[in-house]
Amino acid sequence: MKKEGFKKYKQYKNVELKERKWPSKLIEKAPIWCSVDLRDGNQALRNPMSLEKKIDFFNLLVKMGYKEIEVGFPAASQIEYDFTRYLIENNLIPDDVTIQILTQARRELIEKSFEALKGIKKAVVHLYNSTSVVQRKVVFNKSKKEIIDLAVDGTRIIKELVREYPETEFILEYSPESFSGTELDYALDICEAVVDEWKPTTENKIILNLPTTVEMYTPNVYADQIEWFSDNIKNRDKIILSAHPHNDRGTAVATAELAMLAGIDRIEGTIFGNGERTGNVDLVTLGLNLYTQGIDPEIDFSSIDEVIGIYEECTEMPVPDRQPYAGSLVYTAYSGSHQDAIKKGLGLYNEEEYWEVPYLPIDPKDVGRTYEAIIRINAQSGKGGIAFIMQNYYGFSIPKFMQKDFSLVIQSIADESVKEVNSEVIYDAFKKSYLNIDSPITLESIEINSKEVSKKDIEILASINYKGNLMNIAGVGNGPIDAFVKGMNNIIEGFKVSSYNQHSLGDDSNAESVAYIQIIDKDGRKHYGVGTDNNIILASIKAVVSAVNKSIA
Incomplete structure (x- = not known):
């Protein structure tokens, strides 16, 4: 890194809002969720999913409770076309689930997308074109008006094709791709042009999706943009305002949460945050964040290990040990002081009261984990954690007068091995050191x-x-x-x-x-x-x- 290399980057400025409303609000309900694992997530894999894996992943998302699922870009890939057709022809889409497909604003791609959806009862057609300053200048070399015309023409083509498929209820979603790099007033102009062409109603709303395609600024700036946009867009009652946060700055979850405060109705993301570059917003983290605030996420996370197993099998990507809520070590304490506090908290917890256990923001049982995995032992551990292992694994409630002596025994083993000491080793040391010793x-x-x-x-x-x-x-x-x-x-x-x-x-x-x-x-x-x-x-x-x-x- 060059000493003054930072000077080639510019800082994004705040939106000029006279009275921001979102900082004083609370999230009170779950958004409309849309999983984009099978499209955005899949395109970011080293080895894209096979048809069989896509089916397994789709069934997982349905089982978890996702009601809107983007299944692919059928005009751009034969396997995604075949997958869409397979779901429809084999009646694998439950009546309460709506699939979504992505298409660029080009006639041949839109027509192919409609072919893929033939026979379906309800679908979201997700139309997008890039609108940012750098994309207009570097990639397309088009004026603002030409970019608006492209979006409106795409919308008009979709309107024409909708008439040819009367058996299907179509919902239009429009994304000014790279909204995060688009002038805010221009993003409003192009979205209003699409809305004017589509003519949504309060019964058949349009989805306007405002993605942080590349995360360029702090979450509060995005929240300002969303509040400004929500307050200024015409026909707001006919619009579902959606966010699609990416994670380039590592703040996608915060971006999504602040956007919900600012007026977002819907969130697109992936479970465990898979996606291009640093990924999309993690729907598991976002959903369980709501859960820990006493809000029903309307998604079932009760068997998180089953979710992890299918995810890792389908994506060939591991869930990190420290992934929020889901990682293998997130409910594990090695620190002696943490272990002691957790042990005491679990001992005092009354299931009829609010969850209040130190260092555990969520009850591990709520996601299918057990208390046995909470405390694990290494050289940093203390007597409380070791006592917890002995009581919860083997039934021995070691009294306080003995805990320090036994902790020194385990400390010696941990120091010698320089690694985690498992429960079997702890129990074996307990037996050798104290239990029914009959010699000399x-x-x-x-x-x-x-x-x-x-x-x-x-x-x-x-x-x-x-x-x-x-x-x-x-x-x-x-x-x-x-x-x-x-x-x-x-x-x-x-x-x-x-x-x-x-x-x-x-x-x-x-x-x-x-x-x-x-x-x-x-x-x-x-x-x-x-x-x-x-x-x-x-x-x-x-x-x-x-x-x-x-x-x-």
């Missing part, structure tokens, strides 16, 4: 008796194997754990239980119990053990044995 001390048998001197006293008689030697121990205490610890102090002196916790490993009556023990040895060091058994007393005794074994290992 093994519990052979145990008997629990109530002492006659006091109903509060418990006597423990146990047989243990210590380094190959069979030993009998006895202890009296105010409970089984206390009695066992006193008996064990005859062999391992000076340790005491400082913390204890227990729960069942399941909901049914036959579920195992698990006990967690923290002991402090004679030197003041803390050690931890975990025991499981169908009997909670035996689980607790096993936990003590595990902790003691840790202390003398």
Whole structure:
């Protein structure tokens, strides 16, 4: 990059609006959606979709709930012509779905497009010609009037052909292509010329589509343009105002949202934002943005992984791991502080209240994801995330007094491997570090008796194997754990239980119990053990044995 290379680019100026209305508005409903995956998206693929893939993709869009779908440019490609005919001849278009085709303003192309639509009940014919300053000067070498004449002539040809297909309801869509580089007053002139020729009604409106064919300025400038255009176009009640945002500046979603505030009725885009250069506006992100604001997007995103699978198969393009809402890692937290906040938020969440979980703008279950994938572990993770994995994958609710010690175990593994630590590795480390450890001390048998001197006293008689030697121990205490610890102090002196916790490993009556023990040895060091058994007393005794074994290992 040259040091002063930026000087060859000009800054676009704001539209002169005396009182902007859009900044104070809220989006209150979903727009009319139109997917252009099968046309705009398909033309941008390294390997354009086959007929079979186009059918699979079309069926996906219908299943998701898109009611307007641009299926191709049938006059420019035989496969797109054949695809359009296949949909019609095989009755694959539901009654509530309208397909759309694209054509340039040339008679032979328009006639071919109408041939492709023969027999259909309803269709949108999308007419376009480029109107920008640079296209008029560099590509077409035509005057403003000549460009307007081209658009009007195309509209007139479509009107003539409509009369030859009385069985079909036709809707005209007109796009001043490269609207983003067109003088605003001139864009208004050419659109009004098309409207005057078409003569729409409130029952059969015309679609005026204003694309950011190349995104050249910040989203607020586009919103100004849309508000100005909406306020100044004649016959606004007979017009569906549409936006087709591209993503050259990386702000297509913002552009679309601000355009909706400014008066846009309809949005064209693609799922996951595929399209020429940096792509179109991402309809998944845009739709789920509405969803997270309490607005029905009128599109079904509940099986996002199924959508991803078909999309990747048909386009041969991956959905990035960090793609909003859909990426494999977007509901994943590695950071310890994030994990702890998510764990606490999920623990407090009440399904009858508004969703409020830190770091998760949407409930992953709403798009078919599970909570198990939310927290994953690497060297940056903390004790809360590891505890979440153990509880949600394996049912072990590790108490706070033990979480830090276990996090250090996993931290060591993560530091050594320098990569993500999966749940199996975490569970294996938990078992090796704490669970039912039976060496060098093994519990052979145990008997629990109530002492006659006091109903509060418990006597423990146990047989243990210590380094190959069979030993009998006895202890009296105010409970089984206390009695066992006193008996064990005859062999391992000076340790005491400082913390204890227990729960069942399941909901049914036959579920195992698990006990967690923290002991402090004679030197003041803390050690931890975990025991499981169908009997909670035996689980607790096993936990003590595990902790003691840790202390003398």
